[in-house]
Amino acid sequence: MRNRRVTAAPALTAIARASVMAVKAARVGVALLLICAGARVQAAEHFAVSSANWHDGAQVASAQIFNESGCEGRNHSPQLSWRNAPAGTRSFAVTVFDPDAPGRGWWHWAVANIPARVASLPENASASGALKKLGAIEARNDFGGDGYGGPCPPPGKPHRYVVTVYALRVDRLALAPGRPGTMFEHEIEGAALGSATITVTYGR
Incomplete structure (x- = not known):
């Protein structure tokens, strides 16, 4: 045992x-x-942006094309929606930039001071007055006008158009309407908590 x-x-x-x-x-x-x-x-x-008009990797619809300089469109700014903004977001900004244009690229749109409560913009928000009602401000685009100026590249290889929504840590940027897009970019990037992008193309 x-x-x-x-x-x-x-x-x-x-x-x-x-x-x-x-x-x-x-x-x-x-x-x-x-x-x-x-x-x-x-x-x-993650912070993301989507559009009823512009789909990542797709071609720009005619409604968003510029309506001068040999282009025939309606020049409507695209509908945009965003979600899951970073904690601490106090306002939003939006830009549309063509990195394929000669030189330093081409600014088609820059908007700042969109209130933090806003999570979408309707189509044609630039020309319809919807942005002004929100208290947002728009830059001068590289066509020389204030607000949105749609794609209108020279004939040849299609260009890319990068749509970026920025979440900012400030309520308002120290900018005035009609300032150049590059100035908006400098102030926006200095206050950014995060960003979300989609890229579309257009050629003629």
């Missing part, structure tokens, strides 16, 4: 160790699942 007790003790110890290891493995597995789930939630909730 004594020998049986001596030989049983190591067996019991091995079983206990196996149980402890199984519990630890289970805890590690649960932790990994939680980490993965958290990563998926974080990825799903």
Whole structure:
């Protein structure tokens, strides 16, 4: 009987160790699942912009094309919606920029001082007065007019148009309406908490 007790003790110890290891493995597995789930939630909730008119990678619709300089469109600024802005956002800004234009690119639109409560802009917000009602201000585009100026590249290779919505840490930027787009860009980027973009194309 004594020998049986001596030989049983190591067996019991091995079983206990196996149980402890199984519990630890289970805890590690649960932790990994939680980490993965958290990563998926974080990825799903990133700051993002979408548009009923402009779809990432697609071509610009005729309603948003410029209506001068050989282009025939309606020159309506695109509808935009955004979600999951960073914590601490106090206002928004929007820009549309053509990086493929000669020189330093071409500013088609720059808007600042959009209130933090706003999560979308209707189509033609620039010309319809919707932005003014919100207290937002618009830059002078590179066509020389205030507000939105749609795509109108020279004939040849299509150009890209980068639409960016910025979440800002300030209520208002120290800018006046009609200032150049580059000036808006400088002030916007200096106050940005985060940004979301879509890129569309147009050629003729």
